[in-house]
């Protein structure tokens with residue numbers, strides 16, 4: 001029997017790419033290679049697949065592929081997402097078969113849902129978000145574009161995680177909280193009140209340690 005696999009190009013060849021490849025549905029995609037800015041010309045293969053270039057400008061026909069962005073950093077992932085959307089390229093979702101995702105979840109494009117993730121009822125996961133290994137998203141949550149939910153993080157009910165927020169490993173966000181855009185929650189934090197945008201919070205209970213201003217400077221708190 002002849003099956004036609006979709007040609008897939010992965011952007012980013014670091015550790016996160018290993019998880020993505022491991023979670024791809026068997027037999028659905030042909031991984032044609034990677035784009036990675038750290039391309040080492042002496043080692044043109046990575047995980048058994050070629051590194052085709054350092055940038056998407058090196059790809060002849062963008063439309064021969066579908067894409068997945070394997071970059072954990074939210075700003076860098078957004079950069080490639082914006083490029084692919086501008087060029088009307090197709091982004092796939094990767095949902096590990098061990099994840100338990102409510103059938104009423106609305107999932108955007110370019111989303112990763114890793115091993116043993118749980119997504120409960122009435123959740124929206126917007127484009128280019130990462131729900132990493134064993135994270136838990138409770139009922140009614142909104143996970144906006146370019147969010148990264150790290151391993152084992154717990155987001156309780158009706159939480160709004162705004163665009164580009166980074167939620168560290170093993171952190172807990174209590175119910176009905178708003179996590180501001182491009183904020184950072186440190187590993188192991190317990191978040192008991194809203195987090196301001198562009199602010200890093202750590203600890204139990206979580207407290208701000210630094211806030212990034214519009215001009216890029218950091219203001220240290222406390």
Ligand SMILES: CC(C)(COP(=O)(O)OP(=O)(O)OC[C@H]1O[C@@H](n2cnc3c(N)ncnc32)[C@H](O)[C@@H]1OP(=O)(O)O)[C@@H](O)C(=O)NCCC(=O)NCCS
Nearest residue numbers: 132150151167168169184185186187188189200202203209
């Ligand atoms: C919060 C975080 C982003 C801060 O990183 P940073 O800006 O480089 O900050 P620093 O390491 O300089 O730490 C600044 C201060 O915060 C403290 N701190 C840093 N991370 C902390 C954490 N998770 N919990 C408690 N305190 C923390 C440091 O001890 C330091 O305190 P001090 O000034 O009294 O010495 C980072 O430590 C973190 O937790 N990242 C998440 C890692 C993660 O979960 N990765 C997921 C991979 S899937």
